[in-house]
Amino acid sequence: MAERKPQSTFVPLRIRLRTSSQEAQTETGHAPDNNSQNVIESPQARSLDAQQRHTRHIKELLRLNNLLRADLRLEEVLQQIAASITVCTGFRALGIHLVDEKEQRIAPVAYVGLSAEQEQELQARLQPSPVHEVLEVIMRPEYRISQSYFISHEHGNVFEDGGQVRILPLESYKPGGWHPDDMLFVPLLSPREQRVVGLFSLDDPEDGNIPTEESIETVELFANQAAIAIDNARIFTESEEERIALENGIAQLRDDVQRLQRGDLRIRMRSTHPKLQPIVDALNVMIEEVSSIVGSMQLVTQAVDEHAHSMQRSSELLVHSTSQQEQQVHQISEVIDNLASRMHQVSERAALLSKTAVEAVDVTMEAQGAVDRAVDGMGMVREATMQSARTMKSLSESGQGINETVLAITDLTVRMHHLALNAAIEATRAGEPGQGFAVIAQELRTLAAHSGEASRKVGAYIRTIQHETTVVSQSVEQNTQQVVMQTELVTQTGVALEAVSIITEQLSNLIQGICTTAENQEQGSQLVVNSVQEILRMTGDVTHNMREMQQSLSHLVHLTDSLRSRMAVFRLEKR
Structure with missing residues (x-):
């Protein structure tokens, strides 16, 4: 195509699931023929008819729907989503790309259908890219099928830096079928925030054909459930982080309160969590007031004690003086x-x-x-x-x-x-x-x-x-x-x-x-x-x-001595 291609550092995920026999043929330089490929493919996948495939889709969708109500971390949710999509959508390779909300960059976070060496190679070549640049390249009207975006090899390399990883050999291409340079992206839309939270990058279809709109809609069903699950997992992760931070703040506050319980009014409450800050501020104000009151009470108690002893001595002298009077x-x-x-x-x-x-x-x-x-x-x-x-x-x-x-x-x-x-x-x-x-x-x-x-x-x-x-x-x-x-x-x-x-x-x-x-x-x-x-x-x-x-x-002297001993428990800051 002659249209201008926008610059981007995004590298799409190109994954192909190979069997051990295919790996051996690649090493010897011989391309597999159709008969051998049919032998390598899963017999179970070939035997499934449309009804069975539909039943499996429903079961996987129900399982993913259950994930929405489960308190799982994001890593666990991604594993479940990847397993369901590769089993039910007919694609052997899958890359999951998520948006980092703080950095506003999109980066790959999980792969399916790749060996460890291929994952290391992709990790080395793929770098986090700005979200707006990636979406400008992928989400064009001419690429859109349903809610997904299929970029044919006929459009050429749409990425400026040529960061496209080819997994399938060109010899495996059949006219009218899936080309090794074809790309399929399914956006993950958050129903809570109504924005893109990630992308699915699909490759290597089992039937070797370009996906139809019906098959893409099936993938989108899983993608919608996956987006909800990812959104919930992020909420759960944020809630967990919030809970842990809150527990740490409460633990620290509990330690300070225990010191306060022992009568140490020199302590000041510390807060490591914003939600605890109003409580801490109120407690510190209360401690200041209590410290001031207790300090005044100690001074008053000491003064009353001294005056009581003085009055006791004076009363003894006064009784003696009254007799003389x-x-x-x-x-x-x-x-x-x-x-x-x-x-x-x-x-x-x-x-x-x-x-x-x-x-x-x-x-x-x-x-x-x-x-x-x-x-x-x-x-x-x-x-x-x-x-x-x-x-x-x-x-x-x-x-x-x-x-x-x-x-x-x-x-x-x-x-x-x-x-x-x-x-x-x-x-x-x-x-x-x-x-x-x-x-x-x-x-x-x-x-x-x-x-x-x-x-x-x-x-x-x-x-x-x-x-x-x-x-x-x-x-x-x-x-x-x-x-x-x-x-x-x-x-x-x-x-x-x-x-x-x-x-x-x-x-x-x-x-x-x-x-x-x-x-x-x-x-x-x-x-x-x-x-x-x-x-x-x-x-x-x-x-x-x-x-x-x-x-x-x-x-009264006996009572003031008792009160003074009780007030001595409190330790105040020196003023």
Whole structure:
């Protein structure tokens, strides 16, 4: 044929069932003739008529139908299918090709009618091929007969790689009969998934003729049953694998649960099967919650145990203390009686103290008046002192003016001396006529000398007066400061006396309140005595109750010790 052939690595199964005599003839190179072939063929097969063959077909179909309800593995099902087809369909050679669902490739898995050497050769030459490539090559409309596909040798080698194994010799071909290069493929359709799950490759018909549509339909009946059986076997295999995986997961889960049963809460459930994962997750969550609860319970148990022991010790001390308290209450009763008598004495003394406080207020008021008068006198002294300071300052300023005047007189004296000196010099130059003027100049010099001496004395007196004035001024200023300080002290004394007056008045009020309180206390002391008697009675009841509580705590300590020993069975992760 001139049509393009698709590429494929699929190698169809070509199987021929030979007898031992045929093998010997092949080795010697002689082809068997028709008479010898008729001798080699099974006498039983030649003697079967159509009715017997039909009966056998029905029996085999029933047997294959029983396989649908049997829990068999795929290998066992393939053996049964191959045996039935080779017996009932009239083909001596059969190859079963199945689709690998994971790889989506088709590969031969079983052979019938081949020797061990031929099977090894086919296994070496045939490789798994993609499903879609194989189906594109085989399942063409021009090859279809019924639901099967017959590829005549007239179409040539339809496989690109020439992977066709010829088993029958070309000499065995008769025109119009089965050619060694003819191929018959029967698809295996899964009724569950409605897709091709495998192929039957048939070869070497017993009658040597091209199969009719009726014989192909017979093969298809077996193929349909085989497809159902293979589908069920795969389901069974998957179920077995699922069951084994589930059993392994359950076994592992059982081991973990046994450890958990022994109180080991550190364990975490492990899952090797997806269906167990929700259970494992729920168990792990429960273990986490239980671990948290048990951990909290252990902590609480330990705390309760410690507190129970502590309360037991405290109750023992409390019982002992209650007995002592009962004795102390008697002593308190006596003390309160003494206190009542003393409160009466306090009331009397508080009245006397109140009278004294009133007198102290009067004295304080008189002292406050004297202090006010002293403050006024100190103010007058302060004014007089400040007036003296101002007078001394004015005197100092006047002395400064006199000093300046003395300086002017001294300057005038110096000028007069210079004038007398100049006059003497001029008189000397004039000679005799200037002698009278020389006498005047001498008198002027003498007068200037006396004036200078007097000016010096006056300046010395004035400086002495200024110094003494300064000393007096400083003394007056210091006195003024002392007067100011004394005024402030007297003022502070007045303030203090006023505060003392206020405090004394408050003290008087407080003392009056104390008097009232003392009277009330005196009246309430009898009530206190009665209350102490009631406390004494209640203390006896408390002592009795404390002894009962001590017994209850002893029982509680026993229970907490037992609970703690039971909780110690659980082992938790360290946090």
